[in-house]
Amino acid sequence: MILLIVQSANKKSSNNLDKWIIVTKEAKLLQEKVYDIAIIGGGVNGCGVARDAAGRGLSVLLLEKNDLASGTSSASSKMVHGGLRYLEQYEFMLVAKALKEREVLLSIAPHIISPLRLVLPHHKALRPKWMIRIGLFLYDTLGGRKLLDPSHQIDLRKDVVGKVLKPEFTHGFEYSDCKVDDARLVVLNAVDARQHGADIKTRCELKQGFREKDHWRLQAKDVISGQENEYKARILVNAAGPWVSEVVSDRIMLDTTSDVRLVKGSHIVVPKLFDHDRAYIFQNADNRVIFAIPFQKEFTLIGTTDVDMTGNPGGADVSKDEVDYLCNAANEYFTKAIKPDDVIWEFAGIRPLFDDGEDAASEITRDYVLELLDEQGAPPMLSVFGGKITTYRKLAETVFDELKQWLPNLKPSWTAKSPLPGGDFLPDDLEKQITGLQRDFPFLAPETARRVFEAYGTNTRQMLGGCKTQEDMGICFGTDLYQREVEYLIDREWAISVEDIIWRRSKTGLFMSAKEIAALENWLKSRNALNL
Numbered sequence: 001m002i003l004l005i006v007q008s009a010n011k012k013s014s015n016n017l018d019k020w021i022i023v024t025k026e027a028k029l030l031q032e033k034v035y036d037i038a039i040i041g042g043g044v045n046g047c048g049v050a051r052d053a054a055g056r057g058l059s060v061l062l063l064e065k066n067d068l069a070s071g072t073s074s075a076s077s078k079m080v081h082g083g084l085r086y087l088e089q090y091e092f093m094l095v096a097k098a099l100k101e102r103e104v105l106l107s108i109a110p111h112i113i114s115p116l117r118l119v120l121p122h123h124k125a126l127r128p129k130w131m132i133r134i135g136l137f138l139y140d141t142l143g144g145r146k147l148l149d150p151s152h153q154i155d156l157r158k159d160v161v162g163k164v165l166k167p168e169f170t171h172g173f174e175y176s177d178c179k180v181d182d183a184r185l186v187v188l189n190a191v192d193a194r195q196h197g198a199d200i201k202t203r204c205e206l207k208q209g210f211r212e213k214d215h216w217r218l219q220a221k222d223v224i225s226g227q228e229n230e231y232k233a234r235i236l237v238n239a240a241g242p243w244v245s246e247v248v249s250d251r252i253m254l255d256t257t258s259d260v261r262l263v264k265g266s267h268i269v270v271p272k273l274f275d276h277d278r279a280y281i282f283q284n285a286d287n288r289v290i291f292a293i294p295f296q297k298e299f300t301l302i303g304t305t306d307v308d309m310t311g312n313p314g315g316a317d318v319s320k321d322e323v324d325y326l327c328n329a330a331n332e333y334f335t336k337a338i339k340p341d342d343v344i345w346e347f348a349g350i351r352p353l354f355d356d357g358e359d360a361a362s363e364i365t366r367d368y369v370l371e372l373l374d375e376q377g378a379p380p381m382l383s384v385f386g387g388k389i390t391t392y393r394k395l396a397e398t399v400f401d402e403l404k405q406w407l408p409n410l411k412p413s414w415t416a417k418s419p420l421p422g423g424d425f426l427p428d429d430l431e432k433q434i435t436g437l438q439r440d441f442p443f444l445a446p447e448t449a450r451r452v453f454e455a456y457g458t459n460t461r462q463m464l465g466g467c468k469t470q471e472d473m474g475i476c477f478g479t480d481l482y483q484r485e486v487e488y489l490i491d492r493e494w495a496i497s498v499e500d501i502i503w504r505r506s507k508t509g510l511f512m513s514a515k516e517i518a519a520l521e522n523w524l525k526s527r528n529a530l531n532l
């Protein structure tokens with residue numbers, strides 16, 4: 001982690017002031033409350049900071065312009081990992097920090113995070129075996145691994161994982177990381193932040209921020225009702241991900257010394273290419289790696305690309321070239337060739353990386369950089385550049401290490417040992433928990449019991465409420481998505497749209513027909529019209 005301390009003048013202070021006066025007149029000053037901290041951005045970093053802050057006794061406001069996790073945090077490769085590849089870039093600190101976090105996160109969220117074994121077939125034309133062995137030795141030892149299994153070599157001619165690979169791949173390596181439901185990790189942090197008193201406002205966009213003597217005055221717009229409100233906070237944390245620079249320059253109107261490098265990464269989902277629970281990591285001739293990960297029982301998730309991007313981060317799509325790249329990279333290894341027509345779902349995310357001047361997008365640091373705007377007599381602002389899903393909790397702790405001089409009564413860090421909502425059981429007890437749920441709610445099909453437990457954990461019982469039969473679950477919208485769950489997501493997890501429900505809070509969209517999705521959309525519309 002790098003901390004940058006900058007001092008910056010208001011870029012367009014006089015313009016800003018004129019504009020501000022007009023805005024202030026129009027905006028409704030909702031409350032005189034001055035929050036200790038306001039956070040812009042409801043991705044993993046913003047929600048992680050909000051949870052940490054609220055649990056340390058601070059009053060917290062979080063503004064998210066869209067849905068929670070609607071930015072990069074739902075478009076990752078869904079791994080809690082050290083990043084074997086980063087060892088080659090000498091990012092030992094980042095890898096060690098991330099490896100340590102794997103087991104911390106697994107312990108606090110064993111419902112949405114689980115161990116994943118990765119198979120790395122040895123490609124004779126690429127990295128030599130000795131290099132991979134050294135890399136895996138470091139990977140096994142750097143993070144003080146306790147819960148996860150160590151790496152070992154495998155004979156691909158004998159092991160089932162070799163059966164789907166081309167015959168020239170005879171030897172490989174296997175090591176541990178974890179997989180995660182990235183979007184749910186974000187939401188659970190927000191739920192816990194709220195349980196600790198944070199105000200989480202989704203569909204609420206920061207339009208303009210202005211530094212007053214001892215606080216920030218923030219003007220935000222409810223993007224659904226159009227209502228504009230003002231909020232005040234003593235400290236501002238800018239966790240706007242790919243929009244981090246835009247927030248500084250266009251919303252706060254300050255100069256920044258740091259810049260974000262936007263690097264797009266895309267994934268494709270195809271019908272499953274193998275029938276076991278291990279994932280593959282494939283080396284490519286361009287020095288990059290791609291993953292092929294078992295996904296939602298029926299599919300294989302393949303990614304990712306690294307494409308420099310300019311323009312609006314909101315408009316990132318998977319390009320035809322990226323789909324071709326991913327299909328070709330997978331076809332280099334699997335016996336069963338895939339083609340663009342096989343793609344069932346695809347998504348692109350933007351890495352909001354700190355621009356460290358590297359030429360190649362794949363070489364830029366994945367570590368986070370915090371930029372602290374600390375000017376005598378003015379309230380502070382801290383901006384988050386880069387980072388990983390894996391390091392979000394550590395990042396939040398570091399944020400408070402930097403901000404504690406403004407927070408004299410700050411309580412100590414606490415998030416490493418406190419389970420996220422629904423995660424209050426031991427990772428080894430997952431199967432026992434699912435069996436217990438099935439016993440108590442026998443009308444749930446086994447695969448549904450597993451799906452909902454892996455989403456809500458011990459809170460599944462709360463989600464199911466007093467349901468005693470399938471009928472008590474209400475309308476079935478398709479696959480195993482019932483009204484009961486949809487209402488829970490609306491009432492407890494800020495879900496509003498079909499996309500929130502079937503692509504972020506769950507992945508039920510993969511199993512639903514266009515007709516079923518349309519029916520859910522209509523149901524949501526009529527529910528909204530009735531203002532339920």
Ligand SMILES: Cc1cc2nc3c(=O)[nH]c(=O)nc-3n(C[C@H](O)[C@H](O)[C@H](O)COP(=O)(O)OP(=O)(O)OC[C@H]3O[C@@H](n4cnc5c(N)ncnc54)[C@H](O)[C@@H]3O)c2cc1C
Pocket residue numbers: 040041042043044045046063064065066067068069070071072073074075076077078079080081204205206207239240241242243247251263264265266304305348349350351352384386387388389390391
């Ligand atoms: C392809 C890809 C694969 C990855 N794979 C992994 C992986 O396997 N493991 C891993 O650890 N990491 C991975 N990462 C990295 C990780 O996903 C990101 O570092 C992380 O999600 C960034 O989170 P964030 O909260 O900073 O940004 P975001 O999730 O983008 O959140 C920022 C939020 O700010 C909101 N916002 C912006 N402007 C405003 C405003 N004016 N007002 C209110 N809200 C605003 C946005 O709507 C957005 O929701 C991957 C990244 C990519 C792109």
